[in-house]
Amino acid sequence: MNIESKLSTTSKNIKSSIIRELLKISDPAMISFGGGVPDPETFPREELAVIASEVVSKEYKFTLQYGTTEGDDVLKKQYIRLLEEHENIKDLNNDNLLITVGSQQALYLAGLTFLDEESYCGVTRPVYLAAASAFAQRNPKFISVNLSEKGIDTDYLESELIKLRERNELHKFKFMYVVTNFHNPAGITMPLDNRKKLIELAEKYDFIILEDDPYGALRFEGTKVPSIFSMNSERVIMLNTFSKILSPGMRIGVIIGNTQAIRRMAMAKQAVDLCCSPVTQRLTARFLERYDLFEQIKPTIELYKHKKDVFMKAMQDNLGDIKGVSWTKAEGGLFTWLTLPQQIDTMEMFEMAKKEKVLYIPGEAFFVDNPLKNTMRLSFCLPTEEQLVEGMKRLRRTIDKYCAAKGIKL
Amino acid sequence: MNIESKLSTTSKNIKSSIIRELLKISDPAMISFGGGVPDPETFPREELAVIASEVVSKEYKFTLQYGTTEGDDVLKKQYIRLLEEHENIKDLNNDNLLITVGSQQALYLAGLTFLDEESYCGVTRPVYLAAASAFAQRNPKFISVNLSEKGIDTDYLESELIKLRERNELHKFKFMYVVTNFHNPAGITMPLDNRKKLIELAEKYDFIILEDDPYGALRFEGTKVPSIFSMNSERVIMLNTFSKILSPGMRIGVIIGNTQAIRRMAMAKQAVDLCCSPVTQRLTARFLERYDLFEQIKPTIELYKHKKDVFMKAMQDNLGDIKGVSWTKAEGGLFTWLTLPQQIDTMEMFEMAKKEKVLYIPGEAFFVDNPLKNTMRLSFCLPTEEQLVEGMKRLRRTIDKYCAAKGIKL
Numbered sequence: 001m002n003i004e005s006k007l008s009t010t011s012k013n014i015k016s017s018i019i020r021e022l023l024k025i026s027d028p029a030m031i032s033f034g035g036g037v038p039d040p041e042t043f044p045r046e047e048l049a050v051i052a053s054e055v056v057s058k059e060y061k062f063t064l065q066y067g068t069t070e071g072d073d074v075l076k077k078q079y080i081r082l083l084e085e086h087e088n089i090k091d092l093n094n095d096n097l098l099i100t101v102g103s104q105q106a107l108y109l110a111g112l113t114f115l116d117e118e119s120y121c122g123v124t125r126p127v128y129l130a131a132a133s134a135f136a137q138r139n140p141k142f143i144s145v146n147l148s149e150k151g152i153d154t155d156y157l158e159s160e161l162i163k164l165r166e167r168n169e170l171h172k173f174k175f176m177y178v179v180t181n182f183h184n185p186a187g188i189t190m191p192l193d194n195r196k197k198l199i200e201l202a203e204k205y206d207f208i209i210l211e212d213d214p215y216g217a218l219r220f221e222g223t224k225v226p227s228i229f230s231m232n233s234e235r236v237i238m239l240n241t242f243s244k245i246l247s248p249g250m251r252i253g254v255i256i257g258n259t260q261a262i263r264r265m266a267m268a269k270q271a272v273d274l275c276c277s278p279v280t281q282r283l284t285a286r287f288l289e290r291y292d293l294f295e296q297i298k299p300t301i302e303l304y305k306h307k308k309d310v311f312m313k314a315m316q317d318n319l320g321d322i323k324g325v326s327w328t329k330a331e332g333g334l335f336t337w338l339t340l341p342q343q344i345d346t347m348e349m350f351e352m353a354k355k356e357k358v359l360y361i362p363g364e365a366f367f368v369d370n371p372l373k374n375t376m377r378l379s380f381c382l383p384t385e386e387q388l389v390e391g392m393k394r395l396r397r398t399i400d401k402y403c404a405a406k407g408i409k410l
Numbered sequence: 411m412n413i414e415s416k417l418s419t420t421s422k423n424i425k426s427s428i429i430r431e432l433l434k435i436s437d438p439a440m441i442s443f444g445g446g447v448p449d450p451e452t453f454p455r456e457e458l459a460v461i462a463s464e465v466v467s468k469e470y471k472f473t474l475q476y477g478t479t480e481g482d483d484v485l486k487k488q489y490i491r492l493l494e495e496h497e498n499i500k501d502l503n504n505d506n507l508l509i510t511v512g513s514q515q516a517l518y519l520a521g522l523t524f525l526d527e528e529s530y531c532g533v534t535r536p537v538y539l540a541a542a543s544a545f546a547q548r549n550p551k552f553i554s555v556n557l558s559e560k561g562i563d564t565d566y567l568e569s570e571l572i573k574l575r576e577r578n579e580l581h582k583f584k585f586m587y588v589v590t591n592f593h594n595p596a597g598i599t600m601p602l603d604n605r606k607k608l609i610e611l612a613e614k615y616d617f618i619i620l621e622d623d624p625y626g627a628l629r630f631e632g633t634k635v636p637s638i639f640s641m642n643s644e645r646v647i648m649l650n651t652f653s654k655i656l657s658p659g660m661r662i663g664v665i666i667g668n669t670q671a672i673r674r675m676a677m678a679k680q681a682v683d684l685c686c687s688p689v690t691q692r693l694t695a696r697f698l699e700r701y702d703l704f705e706q707i708k709p710t711i712e713l714y715k716h717k718k719d720v721f722m723k724a725m726q727d728n729l730g731d732i733k734g735v736s737w738t739k740a741e742g743g744l745f746t747w748l749t750l751p752q753q754i755d756t757m758e759m760f761e762m763a764k765k766e767k768v769l770y771i772p773g774e775a776f777f778v779d780n781p782l783k784n785t786m787r788l789s790f791c792l793p794t795e796e797q798l799v800e801g802m803k804r805l806r807r808t809i810d811k812y813c814a815a816k817g818i819k820l
Contacts, residue, residue: 001645003670006584006618008548011523014677043474049467052689057459064453064657101511101683108682112547113421133681137522138418174416208416235411247474251687260413267424271543272518272682273511277661277690279462 010137025359031391032359033378036184036334042300043247048287055282067278069270070262071099075285079240079254086217086294089230089256098262098269099276100253103214103241107134109255109265109272110210110237114174115140120164122176122207124152126337126366126375128184131177131212142368143173147186149328151194152178154201161205175208175237176201180228181216182333185366185377189331195228202235208261212239215333217297220305222331234258242284244334245297250280304334304381307388311336311380314392322399322410327378334381337363339374340399341410346376349402356401358394420547435769441801442769443788446594446744452710453657458697465692477688479680480672481509485695489650489664496627496704499640499666508672508679509686510663513624513651517544519665519675519682520620520647524584525550530574532586532617534562536747536776536785538594541587541622552778553583557596559738561604562588564611571615585618585647586611590638591626592743595776595787599741605638612645618671622649625743627707630715632741644668652694654744655707660690714744714791717798721746721790724802732809732820737788744791747773750809751820755783759812766811768804 025032055063062072076094083089100106107130115121115138123132124147132142143160146153157176164170176198180190190198202209211228229238237257242250255265269275287293308330315336319325324341338360340346347362363375383391403410435442465473472482486504493499510516517540525531525548533542534557542552553570556563567586574580586608590600600608612619621638639648647667652660665675679685697703718740725746729735734751748770750756757772773785793801813820 001616001618001668003668003674005581006524007674008522008524008526008529010526011674011678014674014681016677016680037476040471040475043470045467045470045474048474049463052466053459053463056462057455060453060455061450062659064455064458064659065450066447066653066658101686104681105683112418114416114418116418116420119418130681130684137678137681171415206411208411243476248476249472249474249688251683251685258411258413264413264417264421264424267426268421268547270426271424271540271547272515273661274514274540275661276511277687278659279690279693280687283689 010139013136013139014133027357030357030359031383031387031394033380033383033391034359034361035382036379037382038244038248038334039300039303039382042303044287044291044296047291048247048283051286051290052283055286056279059282063279063282065278067275067281069275070094070266071097071276072278072281072285075099075281078285078288082288082293083256087227087230089227089233092256095259096256096262098255098266099281100255100269101251101273101276102243102248103212103239103253104130104134105269105272106239106253106255107131107212108137109268110175111135111138112268112272113261113265114208118172120169120173122157122173123368124178124183126185126363126372127177127368128179128212129365132368135177144368144370145176147183147188149188151190152198154194154197158201161201165205170205173205173207175210177210177212178228179212179214181213181225182218182330182335184215184333185335185361185363186337187328187330187333187335188337189225192225195225195231199228199232199235202232209236210239211236214241214244217245217294218301218304218334219332220301220308229256237261245293246284246287250284252276252280252284307380307385310385311388311392314389318392318396334379336378336380338376338378339372340376341408342374343406343408344399344402345373347373349398352402353395353398356394356398358391358398360395420549423546423549424543437767440767440769441793441797441804443790443793443801444769444771445792446789447792448654448658448744449710449713449792452713454697454701454706457701458657458693461696461700462693465696466689469692473689473692475688477685477691479685480504480676481507481686482688482691482695485509485662485691488695488698492698492703493666497637497640499637499643502666505669506666506672508665508676509691510665510679511661511683511686512653512658513622513649513663514540514544515679515682516649516663516665517541517622518547519678520585521545521548522678522682523671523675524618528582530579530583532567532583533778534588534593536595536773536782537587537778538589538622539775542778545587554778554780555586557593557598559598561600562608564604564607568611571611575615580615583615583617585620587620587622588638589622589624591623591635592628592740592745594625594743595745595771595773596747597738597740597743597745598747599635602635605635605641609638609642609645612642619646620649621646624651624654627655627704628711628714628744629742630711630718639666647671655703656694656697660694662686662690662694717790717795720795721798721802724799728802728806744789746788746790748786748788749782750784750786751818752784753816753818754809754812756786757783759808762812763805763808766804766808768801768808770805
């Protein structure tokens, strides 16, 4: 039968993610700066193995049974404690939290709960690809706001909001989506004044801020900036995940927000998948009870910092002489964002890079409109030190060959 | 802020499931025929605990990392073997399978992939509530087809299809959704000739059959009927789950279908939650490698059969004398469907039942239109034998009190 004729409009519009496709390449000679996946050697596997066995054999009435859609209360208690201790967020209770299948489901539920086809939603340029594709399932109109080391371009955002108000469409602007710390892909952290300005706009023009913070705990250097949620718990919905600090295999994300919003998102989750696995929820909860997660990840942060330093030096050594090149200096997280001379199209260059056995994510993937084609996302957390240096050499070779072939003078 | 004003139309239309709400009642004096949840004592917890520890400590590079959206190949291999051995389904490969977060996500992905607002989808009367609510997220038009011990009313379905063809809308009819074995809530199994007739219609009018079979392995008596998928693997998409035969806490479902359909549903899953937990996927896979699942569940089936017999006798003893009462005789699964005299509204009677400390699911919940209000779903798998008998006495008391209060003569 012809399945194509049966597809929904939404399905016809879905494109497969280039990042997911990249993760499928398993050539051992390839050095990948592509995936944003953490180093599996950093996971506390022995501790988790012991607890996994315990929660299955001793807590089977909970772990092996259906759970509630809202999530495991034992896990929520631990998470609320972490938010108090590390984010200075007080007065939360279980009804402010919804446990999700990683951040991806949280993003999807936000789209399902707030967006219609006629809705507007604000995203950054560049934007976290998988967030844009979660929202795109609802087919909304995007307002795309530049992101730089100063944060998001609030002047531009306000000018667009004013236009909407003039067209009597302001009520259709549902939320502005931001990744506040060590942005994926841009590596940038929104400064405090920029966060405050965004809250001001949200109050003035009545919209939700969707604050996504998967990397905040992975700070190597510099000073922590308070979360937007900690400054306005009413209007901000915060998304968090254990994928980068404990293990992505748990598939545990958390949405933190006002009780009304959480209730609505839980009702959506009920239709989407009923509940998260009680096994991985309780496993995570007992781990958090028994170990100090933030103490536990210190060596990981040291490791990533070291890799970042090696990587930054290799980048300077190999690309520093190219006129018009620039990159962001991440104080944490997994990524840096490289901008090459304008004539270079990194998507076009990608096949050559594969031949040179080095992978990156073409920047084009991170825009909902008007992509900057001379950009790329590079992740430094998974390759070894040697691979970081060798990979950067290969990247330079790729650039040289590409430019030679295209007659571009560097 | 006023969250209501920010909600999507879809979110505004979602109603919370009465079943999920019921599952939250935790009064130990209550006897519940409500939830369709398996008995946790039947789960192989010690075996699962040992394997859980092993897959986390030894296979951490897989289990604690992100997985592919399509699912764990080791699990797929085991599942393909089970389908060969127990369902006589041959020639499947990994691309015919997608692993999901239980059956609920499979249902949701089917809706997302095939339904638009202008689409039609066929469901039964009564219908599995959570399936209807998964499809309802897409806001399609439902065609509701009577289900009886003869199967679904294919004459009615065909008459509706002819109407659609006359209106030139036949291409908008995407799929017919059926639970083939021990239907939830009806307890009914579709006979072979009814299955064949449905395939005939699907071929003639070009639609997909969505065959949901969560209970098929739980047959107590009678003869197994071949799955619709085994008779037409091109046009049928089959949904399966480990929730009823291994443990719902794994949150592992499987979609089996032609490669095109599976690819489209995987692309939708990518946006919805990226991937299922590799921990519970690999745990399930290694369990299936090491143990004979169908041997393992034999005591469970014996237990359920025994409970069913006790329950059926208690029903006969307590309700048998009511004129106009009838119930379905399930040959497997977890449910029976009770029809009371027409004047009785089981939703209205529900508060009285709670006072008598017995719970059921009012039949009204299982219809997308024109509910039969004098029906209810009863599950016999979770209460003890004593509770089954005592619960049925309480149900009779509830009915008597309700009828007395309403002036209904039994």
